[in-house]
Amino acid sequence: MKKNKRVQDYDFWYDFLRYYVDCVLKLSYRKIRYVGRERIPTDGAVIYAPNHTNTLMDALVILAMDHQPKVFVARADIFRNPKIAKILSWLKMMPIMRARDGYDEIKKNQETFDRAVSVLRDRVPFCIFPEGRHQAKFSSLPLSKGIFRIAFQAQEQMPDMPLYIVPIGIRYGSFFRFRSTARVQIGEPINVREYIAQHGNRSQAEQMIEMKDILAERMQQSIFYIPNDENYYAVYEICAATVKQQAKLHRKPKQNKLDAHFEANNITCHQIEQLKEQEPEKAKQLLQLGAEASAIRRSKRISLASVSVRFPILSRILKTLFVILTLPYCAPVSILTLPIKGLCAFLFTKFKDKAFYNSVRFLVNLVIWPLLMIIYSIVAYCLLPWYWALPLTLALLPAPIVAHEVWRLLRLFGSDIRLIADSNLRAKYRQIRQIMFNK
Numbered sequence: 001m002k003k004n005k006r007v008q009d010y011d012f013w014y015d016f017l018r019y020y021v022d023c024v025l026k027l028s029y030r031k032i033r034y035v036g037r038e039r040i041p042t043d044g045a046v047i048y049a050p051n052h053t054n055t056l057m058d059a060l061v062i063l064a065m066d067h068q069p070k071v072f073v074a075r076a077d078i079f080r081n082p083k084i085a086k087i088l089s090w091l092k093m094m095p096i097m098r099a100r101d102g103y104d105e106i107k108k109n110q111e112t113f114d115r116a117v118s119v120l121r122d123r124v125p126f127c128i129f130p131e132g133r134h135q136a137k138f139s140s141l142p143l144s145k146g147i148f149r150i151a152f153q154a155q156e157q158m159p160d161m162p163l164y165i166v167p168i169g170i171r172y173g174s175f176f177r178f179r180s181t182a183r184v185q186i187g188e189p190i191n192v193r194e195y196i197a198q199h200g201n202r203s204q205a206e207q208m209i210e211m212k213d214i215l216a217e218r219m220q221q222s223i224f225y226i227p228n229d230e231n232y233y234a235v236y237e238i239c240a241a242t243v244k245q246q247a248k249l250h251r252k253p254k255q256n257k258l259d260a261h262f263e264a265n266n267i268t269c270h271q272i273e274q275l276k277e278q279e280p281e282k283a284k285q286l287l288q289l290g291a292e293a294s295a296i297r298r299s300k301r302i303s304l305a306s307v308s309v310r311f312p313i314l315s316r317i318l319k320t321l322f323v324i325l326t327l328p329y330c331a332p333v334s335i336l337t338l339p340i341k342g343l344c345a346f347l348f349t350k351f352k353d354k355a356f357y358n359s360v361r362f363l364v365n366l367v368i369w370p371l372l373m374i375i376y377s378i379v380a381y382c383l384l385p386w387y388w389a390l391p392l393t394l395a396l397l398p399a400p401i402v403a404h405e406v407w408r409l410l411r412l413f414g415s416d417i418r419l420i421a422d423s424n425l426r427a428k429y430r431q432i433r434q435i436m437f438n439k
Helices: 012-027 056-063 082-090 109-121 146-157 192-198 204-221 232-250 257-278 280-299 304-308 312-336 338-348 354-383 386-396 399-421 423-437
Strands: 031-035 045-050 071-075 093-096 163-172 181-186
Touching (some): 012 056, 031 257, 056 163, 056 354, 071 109, 082 093, 109 146, 146 163, 163 192, 163 204, 232 257, 232 280, 232 304, 257 280, 280 423, 304 399, 312 386, 354 386
Parallel strands (some): 031 181, 071 093
Antiparallel strands (some): 163 181
């Protein structure tokens, strides 16, 4: 790498490897859906402002929105090792200090701000997570000032170019489960130049405070938002218990399933807030049921997927048939993918925060599976004629995904059985649905 090469400059190997990384990312989820990409401005510089819930996966999901290069910021402590810092720079990442690092360290952010302005001047999208840290919840955290300082400084140095802050909401089907779903919604952009012109009678500090409120509101509108208070888990449980009925009631013609569930969950949250205002005793009863159901379900290791399934009997029959049909293939490939599972299990012990688990799985599959495929292919061609070795090698390519899906269905099957056996828990879900739908 050239000494004076800037983080936003084109790099052949980075661009080439992007295809592989994006492909592995898409295989890491059953479905990734992007909503509102037409809202991304094309007439100026763009700062992406996503919520932060799932560590590295958040950045990768934003990166895969298109093949255009993007520059990210990450917490400064991971840049302390010079070799790692060089790799991170090649990956188009820059360090940023946080309030917890201390005032003296925060002053070092000016260099990052200057580099960010250079990135934006070249119209390369710049991505910063304004919450400053991740939280594996369907909620939000207070926004930091860094994104606004960068935006105002960049706009001051680029008076002839509009600058936009684009709120983005990422909603995962599960924060911790591999091969879940991801829905990315692009919110209404904030035109920084236009905003400054309209509020020129206010100080920059006042403008930043108001813009922070605007961005926070637009980010919340782009996510499945539950207030992060003492009722969070109760509300989440109620949403899961009613999502299928809500989606059926409010689903628009030809609406995507992820979109329908997104809207259904937000409708449920809104109805609960209304119930608190209009019938507080009824709301108290509902939230109590939600809290009790959540505690029981977690203690019995019952998945929310079992709770929210629309046709439970048919679902369980189909799961069983799929497992039976794929067992002759799944059994041997599960053994061949044990090195991946074993390495992931070992690495999980190094992280107290489960939000890192999917990032670990992604990186292990990204690096280890190609190496294993090379080893298995060499063994196959050494032991078998090429006309047997070739199809065997091709059959092994999707092994990690197929093996994971079968084990996922087996896990859900066990979860379904535990739910069927718990009449008390099922009764609580019936009561929740009766209150929500006035039945």
